[in-house]
Amino acid sequence: MRRIMFHLNCFEQGGTERVVSNLANRLVKEGYEIIAATEWQGEVEFALDERVRRVHVGLKKEEEGKNRFFKIWMRFQRLKKLIKKERPDIILSFTRKPNYRALTAALGTGIPVIPAVRQDPKSYYTALSDKVLMPLLYSFASGCVFQTKEQGESFPVSVQRRSKIILNPINSKYLNIPKPEKREKLVVQSGRLVDFKNQAMLLGAFLKVHEKHPDYRLKLYGGDSLDGTKEKLEAIIKDHNAENYIKLMGASDNLEKELPQAAVYAFSSDYEGMPNALLEAMVLGLPVVATDCPCGAPRMVIDHEKNGLLIPVGDEQAMTLAILRLIEDRELAERLGEQARLLSEKINEDAVVSQWKEYIEEVIARVKR
Numbered sequence: 325m326r327r328i329m330f331h332l333n334c335f336e337q338g339g340t341e342r343v344v345s346n347l348a349n350r351l352v353k354e355g356y357e358i359i360a361a362t363e364w365q366g367e368v369e370f371a372l373d374e375r376v377r378r379v380h381v382g383l384k385k386e387e388e389g390k391n392r393f394f395k396i397w398m399r400f401q402r403l404k405k406l407i408k409k410e411r412p413d414i415i416l417s418f419t420r421k422p423n424y425r426a427l428t429a430a431l432g433t434g435i436p437v438i439p440a441v442r443q444d445p446k447s448y449y450t451a452l453s454d455k456v457l458m459p460l461l462y463s464f465a466s467g468c469v470f471q472t473k474e475q476g477e478s479f480p481v482s483v484q485r486r487s488k489i490i491l492n493p494i495n496s497k498y499l500n501i502p503k504p505e506k507r508e509k510l511v512v513q514s515g516r517l518v519d520f521k522n523q524a525m526l527l528g529a530f531l532k533v534h535e536k537h538p539d540y541r542l543k544l545y546g547g548d549s550l551d552g553t554k555e556k557l558e559a560i561i562k563d564h565n566a567e568n569y570i571k572l573m574g575a576s577d578n579l580e581k582e583l584p585q586a587a588v589y590a591f592s593s594d595y596e597g598m599p600n601a602l603l604e605a606m607v608l609g610l611p612v613v614a615t616d617c618p619c620g621a622p623r624m625v626i627d628h629e630k631n632g633l634l635i636p637v638g639d640e641q642a643m644t645l646a647i648l649r650l651i652e653d654r655e656l657a658e659r660l661g662e663q664a665r666l667l668s669e670k671i672n673e674d675a676v677v678s679q680w681k682e683y684i685e686e687v688i689a690r691v692k693r
Contacts, residue, residue, distance in 0.1 A: 326684070327357040329412035331381075331403065331426045332419060336366030337547075337575075338516075339600045340418050340442045343492050345370035350677050352376050361406055363399065363422075381406055404429035414466075414688055416440065420448055427461040436466030436691040438684070444595040444619040445478035447520070467687040469680075471598035474620035486690075488683045491598060491624070493676035497580050498604045499668050503661075504585045507654075509540045511647060512586040512610075514579055515593075515601040517557060517572070518549035522615075522638065526592040527560050527570060529643035534569060537651055545582060547575035584608050587657065588650045593617050594637055598624075603671060606632065606664035611657035613646040615639075631663035 330348055335341045344360075352358045352375045360372065363382035372378065381402040383395055390398075403425055407415065415437045417426035423439035430437045439462065449458050459480050462468065468487040470476040476484045511530060515521055523544060530542045548554045554572065561570050576582055583589065589605040591614035596602075598621045605612055606625065612632040614622040626632035633650070635642035650657040669675070 325355045325357060326414070326688075327359070327410065327412045328684070329359045329361055329407065329410060329415045331361045331415060331417040331422050333363045333422060334366045335360075335362065335369040335372065337368055337370060339492070339597065341370055342495075342600060343442075344418055345372055346493055346495065346673065347677065347680060348376050349373045350673060351681075359406075359410055359412060361403060379406055400425055400429055407433055407435060411435070414438065414684055416684075418442060420454075424457055424461055427464050431464060434691075436687050437464070438467040438469060438687055439465050440469040441475050441479075442471065442597040444597065444617075445475060446618060447595045449478065466691050467683065469683070472620040472624050474618060475597075478619075486687075488679070490676060490679050490683070491671050492600055492603060493673045494600075494603055494607055494668060494671045496673055498607050499672060501580055501584055501608050503609055506585075507587040508585045509537070510586040511540060511542045511588045511590055512545065512583055512605075513543075513590050513592065513601075514545040514576075514583065514605070515599065516546040516549045516575075517544070517553045519551055519553050520595055521553075521593045523553065523557055523592060524560060525638060525640050526590055526643060527557060527566075528640045529590075529592075529647060530570065531564055531566065532640075532644045533647050533651070534566070536648065538569075540587075540651065541569045541571065543571045543573050543582075543586075545573045545576050545579060579604065580608065583610060586610060587654075588613065588647055590643065590647060591615060591622065592643065595619065596621050603667065607668040607671070609661040609665040611650045611661045612664055613643065613650060615643075625667055627663075630660070631667070632660055 332344055335345055348358050352373050358376045360376050360378045361381045407429055415426050415430055417423045418440045419442050426437050462479055462483045468483050470487055470489050476487055561567055589610040589612045591602050593615055595618045615637045616623055616634040617637050626634055628634045633646045635646050
């Protein structure tokens with residue numbers, strides 16, 4: 325059976341880490357040998373199957389104070405040493421810096437690398453170094469996994485030709501959740517509190533919604549990213565005396581129980597990769613309004629007015645009107661929610677893992693030829 329090496333920073337709880345841990349756990353259960361090469365151990369991480377072999381390739385504690393170039397070199401060297409020792413059939417890397425490291429460390433080994441792009445390239449690959457490294461290093465990729473077509477368009481045509489679009493698998497706990505007998509007068513969002521998710525815009529929109537429908541509440545589920553967003557949201561709530569009807573709920577591991585009763589799910593991001601939170605809300609059958617943000621993930625899964633509503637990025641008025649429409653036209657809202665639930669046919673774990681396995685075998689066969 326194949327030996328696969330994953331390379332990423334860590335397994336701390338986040339969208340990419342959730343996808344990778346689920347994929348690694350599923351593949352190891354199917355008999356693949358899995359090595360997870362990570363840079364550090366996070367405080368709160370997703371659980372890995374005991375058969376997934378975790379290897380630290382990051383810095384030692386005494387090296388943390390060294391200069392930047394030394395640290396880059398040591399990370400690269402440790403990963404390269406592990407690749408030469410283990411000789412995996414293929415390397416799957418995730419996010420910008422781990423992708424650069426894997427592509428560089430595998431040079432000269434003959435081992436194929438599939439970097440997976442998880443963010444909006446136009447927002448994340450913006451440094452001067454990226455202008456050089458991205459086209460140079462990705463030219464050595466044996467394949468590439470994007471989440472949307474728009475992501476791929478930021479990369480050289482040669483990379484696009486050997487790439488594949490694979491959506492995120494949805495955790496099975498979100499599937500087949502029955503529709504509630506009665507919706508609560510509640511608008512919800514899930515996802516960490518962070519600047520690019522623009523929860524401040526959502527709060528502004530909901531304050532206007534509340535003026536017309538004072539019996540409705542807003543709940544935001546998500547941990548603090550420590551970038552100042554939580555404090556900004558708390559200030560908005562305090563300034564409008566909205567503590568009784570706008571709540572910051574913190575992170576939750578029980579969203580499949582917390583979210584389904586809501587009347588509306590509101591997604592407000594300025595940009596995203598492929599947001600798991602939006603996918604989860606849709607397969608739960610929630611009526612969804614979402615910003616049509618780069619790099620195109622919402623429009624990949626939402627057919628406007630058929631299984632959800634799309635609005636322009638950053639448009640507070642459009643968000644207000646869309647939420648009001650779903651609150652006031654419950655027949656439309658429930659129809660959108662039922663159609664959104666059908667997305668589970670495309671993004672259930674079996675379907676997505678099957679696509680990964682097929683693409684892995686395709687790349688290995690192509691490299692051998």
